[in-house]
Amino acid sequence: MGAFPILGMLPNCVYLSMKKHQVTIIDIAKALNISKSTVSRALTGHPNVQPHTRERILEMADAMEYEKNMFSVSLIKRASKTLGIIVPEFSRSFFPQVIIGAQQRAKEAGYNLIISQSDESYETEVANTKVMLSHQVDGVLISMTKETNNYEHFKTFQRKGIPIVFFNRICDEMIVPKVIVDDYEGACSAVEHLIKQGKKRIAHLSGPETLSICKQRKAGYLNTLKKYGIPVNDDLIIHYDLSINKVKIYINYFLNLNPRPDAIFAINDPTAIEAIQLIKEAGLKIPQDIAIVGFSNDFASSLVEPSLTTVEQPIAEIGRVATQLLLDQLDREVADWKAQTVMLKTNLIVRNSS
Amino acid sequence: MGAFPILGMLPNCVYLSMKKHQVTIIDIAKALNISKSTVSRALTGHPNVQPHTRERILEMADAMEYEKNMFSVSLIKRASKTLGIIVPEFSRSFFPQVIIGAQQRAKEAGYNLIISQSDESYETEVANTKVMLSHQVDGVLISMTKETNNYEHFKTFQRKGIPIVFFNRICDEMIVPKVIVDDYEGACSAVEHLIKQGKKRIAHLSGPETLSICKQRKAGYLNTLKKYGIPVNDDLIIHYDLSINKVKIYINYFLNLNPRPDAIFAINDPTAIEAIQLIKEAGLKIPQDIAIVGFSNDFASSLVEPSLTTVEQPIAEIGRVATQLLLDQLDREVADWKAQTVMLKTNLIVRNSS
DNA sequence: TAATAAATTGGGAGCGTTCCCAATTTTGGG
DNA sequence: CCCAAAATTGGGAACGCTCCCAATTTATTA
Numbered sequence: 226m227g228a229f230p231i232l233g234m235l236p237n238c239v240y241l242s243m244k245k246h247q248v249t250i251i252d253i254a255k256a257l258n259i260s261k262s263t264v265s266r267a268l269t270g271h272p273n274v275q276p277h278t279r280e281r282i283l284e285m286a287d288a289m290e291y292e293k294n295m296f297s298v299s300l301i302k303r304a305s306k307t308l309g310i311i312v313p314e315f316s317r318s319f320f321p322q323v324i325i326g327a328q329q330r331a332k333e334a335g336y337n338l339i340i341s342q343s344d345e346s347y348e349t350e351v352a353n354t355k356v357m358l359s360h361q362v363d364g365v366l367i368s369m370t371k372e373t374n375n376y377e378h379f380k381t382f383q384r385k386g387i388p389i390v391f392f393n394r395i396c397d398e399m400i401v402p403k404v405i406v407d408d409y410e411g412a413c414s415a416v417e418h419l420i421k422q423g424k425k426r427i428a429h430l431s432g433p434e435t436l437s438i439c440k441q442r443k444a445g446y447l448n449t450l451k452k453y454g455i456p457v458n459d460d461l462i463i464h465y466d467l468s469i470n471k472v473k474i475y476i477n478y479f480l481n482l483n484p485r486p487d488a489i490f491a492i493n494d495p496t497a498i499e500a501i502q503l504i505k506e507a508g509l510k511i512p513q514d515i516a517i518v519g520f521s522n523d524f525a526s527s528l529v530e531p532s533l534t535t536v537e538q539p540i541a542e543i544g545r546v547a548t549q550l551l552l553d554q555l556d557r558e559v560a561d562w563k564a565q566t567v568m569l570k571t572n573l574i575v576r577n578s579s
Numbered sequence: 580m581g582a583f584p585i586l587g588m589l590p591n592c593v594y595l596s597m598k599k600h601q602v603t604i605i606d607i608a609k610a611l612n613i614s615k616s617t618v619s620r621a622l623t624g625h626p627n628v629q630p631h632t633r634e635r636i637l638e639m640a641d642a643m644e645y646e647k648n649m650f651s652v653s654l655i656k657r658a659s660k661t662l663g664i665i666v667p668e669f670s671r672s673f674f675p676q677v678i679i680g681a682q683q684r685a686k687e688a689g690y691n692l693i694i695s696q697s698d699e700s701y702e703t704e705v706a707n708t709k710v711m712l713s714h715q716v717d718g719v720l721i722s723m724t725k726e727t728n729n730y731e732h733f734k735t736f737q738r739k740g741i742p743i744v745f746f747n748r749i750c751d752e753m754i755v756p757k758v759i760v761d762d763y764e765g766a767c768s769a770v771e772h773l774i775k776q777g778k779k780r781i782a783h784l785s786g787p788e789t790l791s792i793c794k795q796r797k798a799g800y801l802n803t804l805k806k807y808g809i810p811v812n813d814d815l816i817i818h819y820d821l822s823i824n825k826v827k828i829y830i831n832y833f834l835n836l837n838p839r840p841d842a843i844f845a846i847n848d849p850t851a852i853e854a855i856q857l858i859k860e861a862g863l864k865i866p867q868d869i870a871i872v873g874f875s876n877d878f879a880s881s882l883v884e885p886s887l888t889t890v891e892q893p894i895a896e897i898g899r900v901a902t903q904l905l906l907d908q909l910d911r912e913v914a915d916w917k918a919q920t921v922m923l924k925t926n927l928i929v930r931n932s933s
Numbered sequence: 934t935a936a937t938a939a940a941t942t943g944g945g946a947g948c949g950t951t952c953c954c955a956a957t958t959t960t961g962g963g
Numbered sequence: 964c965c966c967a968a969a970a971t972t973g974g975g976a977a978c979g980c981t982c983c984c985a986a987t988t989t990a991t992t993a
Contacts, residue, residue: 292712296650297949358646530884651979
């Protein structure tokens with residue numbers, strides 16, 4: 226024993242490569258003295274394995290802590306059983322909630338979900354697109370960045386035969402399934418509510434005009450004003466880039482108008498909540514001096530003082546439905562893809578801010 | 580032409596398999612009439628390629644919309660350049676914020692992040708563990724479920740040589756790097772603050788005793804009481820399972836005590852916020868009748884009325900630091916792993932609830 | 934200019950699976 | 964008990980890539 230040189234006692238690989246060895250079906254096969262094909266069959270539930278053999282294999286796999294390498298499976302199957310979701314941010318509650326819904330549905334269907342965050346940056350969105358592609362996702366859920374106005378990176382998915390579904394921040398130019406809420410109708414009910422509260426000078430603090438949710442909500446705002454014979458005043462309509470810290474600028478602008486608006490319909494809850502804080506700071510009374518309505522029913526909207534009147538949307542449901550539409554496409558032939566747009570209902574929740 | 584049988588005009592594969600064809604380095608090689616080795620070299624930035632050749636290859640890759648198949652790369656490299664993160668939930672703001680920090684750091688280091696959510700369920704946590712394993716993550720960030728008290732699934736990572744880092748909800752039994760905030764100190768400052776406000780009967784609504792954050796915060800609570808000579812009253816200490824809808828039960832219990840507590844130190848902000856709502860509903864004044872302090876400085880805590888006094892923790896920083904610790908381990912040999920516990924500072928933010 | 938060194942290229946094995954097909958074993962009927 | 968049919972097993976190619984090594988081309992020096 227002592228005659229062996231120390232180095233010679235261990236196989237070279239220990240010194241040359243520290244790469245961890247993974248337990249493979251070949252290890253299991255060797256341990257049981259059978260072929261890897263049989264092990265593979267047992268592990269995938271193929272019928273042509275003797276019950277007794279299968280049992281031994283399963284036991285051994287367990288004992289050896291075997292875990293299937295999905296990469297080689299994906300490689301050979303050319304399908305990853307993985308879906309991707311690209312969201313602009315998830316620091317606020319909206320997108321995380323959507324993701325929860327999407328993950329639920331994906332999991333039920335045996336899919337994993339890769340989440341990526343584009344940080345409201347077009348560049349990052351394009352980069353995330355490539356990540357999805359190289360990770361071989363079978364399909365992608367997308368909600369665009371506020372600055373996205375070139376859609377080549379989305380079209381790449383289509384050219385590669387990877388189905389996509391847009392939700393919330395949809396892309397009008399692309400003919401693919403989409404999930405939205407009835408933004409127009411939601412905005413109408415919000416503005417109508419304000420009018421019925423006796424408000425006459427209703428301002429609208431909207432987001433980027435590129436986003437269709439903004440277009441729709443604005444259309445609802447405009448048409449409702451028209452319907453009730455209230456003149457539209459362009460001074461009362463502001464588009465901003467959704468950076469919360471800029472809300473201050475526009476609220477100040479509104480407060481300094483003469484005459485001052487008596488209500489604000491905000492594009493979303495974070496905007497509305499920020500507006501509430503600023504208006505309180507300015508010493509004005511909500512809703513008496515200025516009423517506020519938001520959009521989304523975020524978690525925080527019931528907590529602010531005064532609590533926020535808002536247009537509730539079924540957030541997790543958006544994720545579930547979008548995922549379902551994606552799964553639907555995975556079964557079908559490419560030519561057969563339907564580009565239905567699912568529009569979910571909204572619901573006005575009246576609280577103390579209006 | 581017309582003589583060809585229709586079926587014969589197209590290769591069989593079109594009918595037999597609708598599997599989408601992926602652009603591979605072989606396609607690029609064929610198009611340029613060179614070998615796949617050279618293409619591979621050009622694409623991976625290997626120096627031994629003639630500049631002119633490299634340029635042609637890069638152009639062609641772009642034109643053909645080539646996207647590297649990470650599965651085959653991971654397969655051959657036995658490393659996925661992917662990190663995993665397992666969190667108990669992300670419907671509230673804490674974990675999403677941690678994830679944002681983790682993703683930042685991971686991205687900088689060229690890693691992707693697979694996010695999974697265990698839904699506060701031990702079963703799901705174990706399942707997620709297997710997902711991570713089969714997706715060949717190079718390392719994992721973990722914050723445990725409230726019900727996890729068996730750690731075999733975590734030890735599997737270690738046995739396979741996959742480094743792990745715990746954060747927030749750490750596992751005391753495992754000797755691995757951990758990132759926490761100074762829960763003890765944070766709790767001390769919170770309780771001390773309440774005492775200095777003249778509060779004498781300070782209740783503590785804590786979480787599951789299995790979680791070390793709960794143990795630490797409780798220890799801080801107890802020791803601070805002792806330090807100020809305030810007798811500990813077990814009736815004033817409640818452990819609950821963090822299901823927000825159960826807060827009602829325990830707040831009612833506190834309110835019906837005689838004498839009633841004059842302050843509540845809540846285990847986290849969602850709990851504290853819920854408590855505020857309930858106490859307001861009961862017609863009591865905050866902080867005069869009962870003062871409330873939370874823990875985390877969640878987004879919503881500045882919005883509630885009265886705004887919540889809370890122990891701020893550097894949430895995104897937790898994610899960044901944890902990821903850094905994980906990356907550190909990836910460079911090192913297994914034997915060399917250090918099990919340092921990084922403890923980040925907290926900061927009491929006094930608002931109107933106390 | 935020949936010989937040698939250096940740079941560039943190509944061929945082929947291998948990563949861990951699946952799946953086809955052929956080889957082997959088991960079963961059952963005459 | 965033999966032979967065909969059925970069930971079970973094994974061998975090996977393939978998925979797309981990297982990387983080693985050998986072959987080829989180009990540059991350098993005597």
